[in-house]
Amino acid sequence: MAGGVELRLLTELYERLQKLSCPSLEGVYVTEPQSILELLCTPSAHRLDILEWICTRTYPPLQDQFSVLKESQAELKVKEMAKLGFDLMLCNPDDVDLIKGNVSPSRQLAFMTQLLDIIETCDNVSSSSELQLMTPSADKNFVTYARENEELLKELFSSPHLQATLAPECNPWPADLKTLLVPEELQKRTLPCSKDNVISEHIQELQRISLSLEDLKHECTFLCSPVAGEDTVIQKLRLALTDFHQLIAAFTQVYENELQEHCRYTAPQMNTSGPLFKSVHQLLTTFCKELEGIAQFIETSSTIEGVVKKRQQEKECWGGGSMATLYEKIEELKQNYELLQTSLQD
Known part of the structure; x- marks a missing residue:
């Protein structure tokens, strides 16, 4: 059902x-x-x-x-x-x-x-x-586009230009890389006298980057380790979406700047508001509303439980002049009823 x-x-x-x-x-x-x-x-x-x-x-x-x-x-x-x-x-x-x-x-x-x-x-x-102007045929379907993109990726990863980009051969090496390639002993003899100034500048730059990363860590609270017992589904989903967005952005930038000139295909069109994304957003919205409803239900239950406990533990005057809790009053009425039933049987 x-x-x-x-x-x-x-x-x-x-x-x-x-x-x-x-x-x-x-x-x-x-x-x-x-x-x-x-x-x-x-x-x-x-x-x-x-x-x-x-x-x-x-x-x-x-x-x-x-x-x-x-x-x-x-x-x-x-x-x-x-x-x-x-x-x-x-x-x-x-x-x-x-x-x-x-x-x-x-x-x-x-x-x-x-x-x-x-x-x-x-x-x-x-x-x-x-x-229609950008694509050779308007009758192509989703699977055709997916397979064409797959062939495009295969061509890109098998291309010698991509391999040369991943493992570049720089001969002679640029001047700013020579100091990183020579042995440490030679560096000590060839480095200029302003080495201390350069190192201090790099240390200051690293400190600024570290402070920026620390600020970013405080903003991205979902990257921190969750509190014990807390539901981490939303945090994991945010992290996955963030990583996916960064990968797409990085691939798009590399494709436009490095790979597009070696490929006869046009850049893939990415739609950020398709029906699948809308469906995910709708499901997440419904999920959040359900969580809010559960939280309100738990809060209401706790309040009712507190009221009941308070009612059972507080002493009140029940018309006889004596103070007693609800439990004590019920026990007293129960004993009176048993005595009355015994006297009627005698």
Whole structure:
């Protein structure tokens, strides 16, 4: 049984499939979320047809492979769709249970949603006149771009120009590097008399860098070791995103300044506000709201527990003139009731 959030996302997924004119939904009229759940997340031939259409829209050459397969070779279609999901880094290469619908609805929903995000992203790229001028064909799909980028990276890493950049040969060495290459004994004889001044300047520069790093460390609180018992999921995610952003920025700078002149391809276009990033942002926002709700619930529970303990431990006047706690008063009433019951029996 799916939860309220999953049913809402299923309804959105069904509406997106209708908007994309999925042929497997022609003549299908369902409105209840539970019926949509049975249609999209329950193993059936109809569900497999819908997923097959989504995969062929994501990667059109897959349609040519499926067209030559017979109905008895449905298992080969399942394996090809799992391979496509693996190429897009959405599942494992042997994850046939996900394709057949034998896993949890939430995982199936996430897989289909990501495929539809790719389809809509490719449609947006194809409809953009600016990108049509930059790319040789507007009909290329997401997988084609991914494989072209893979070939580009292979060419870059196998290029002798890249190897020369990584292991440069400077002969003769520049003047500022000669002092680092000669033995230490020779350095002592060849260094100028102003060595102390140079060293003091370097020491001052290192001190300034150390102070800057210390300030940066105070700002990046998520890099510090977490407090015992504190949830570190958000800190780890921030660190991973920071490292990923730095790698992308470094690669872009090296590509534009060093590698682009040796490559016939244009620079890869990076979209910082795609549907996948929006989906991650939405999930993180929901997660933070749920954490706030849990914190408020814990605080309220602690307050109620304190009030109850205070009520049980404080002595009050119960009409008889004597001061007693709630527990003592209940015990007194219990004893009176037992005495009264005994006297009635006698």
